Amino acid sequence: MSQQPEYQDWQQILDLIKHSSETGQHEVLLTMLLTPDEREALVARVNICRELLKGDLSQRQISQLLGVGVATITRGSNELKSKSTQEKQVISDLLDAQER
Template identity: 85%
Template sequence: MSLQPEYQEWQQVLDLIKQSTESEQHEMLLTMLLTPDERDSLVARVNIFRELLKGDLSQRQISQLLGVGVATITRGSNELKSKSGDEKQQIAHLLKVD
């Protein structure tokens, strides 16, 4: 008998998060899954994307504003560059970018 973990793919984790949201248990699940540092990093990442999509500040200014390294901003910028215009619009809408 071969033992394998129940969750082996990212999509399975996304489905779990969706299910937890539908049952209003997402806050408990995400708090349990993410350490305080990981939650802080996720908050920073959301703010990085928001600022990049707004386009008002340079990467260096975003770095100073959020207290993260320029390389972190660059990784976010590169991720955005890999998205289609439609995907960028969807992300901007989710992040309430004016």
């Protein structure tokens, strides 16, 4: 009998995170799932997206501001380019909501 892992796709992980947020357990879940380096990389990725969406700085300036390599900024930029205008607006609105 072949065993399968319980979590097999991204949507299941998103559902797990959503459920943990609804029950107030998201901090413990994400802290357990992500290493300190991964959490730091996630903070950098959020800041990269924010700066790219604002559009005020060049990739090189963002790299210097955040202390990450230009290649990291380029990967974030390429990911954003794959998103629709509507998706970019949703992301921008989510990131803006945290500033209020």
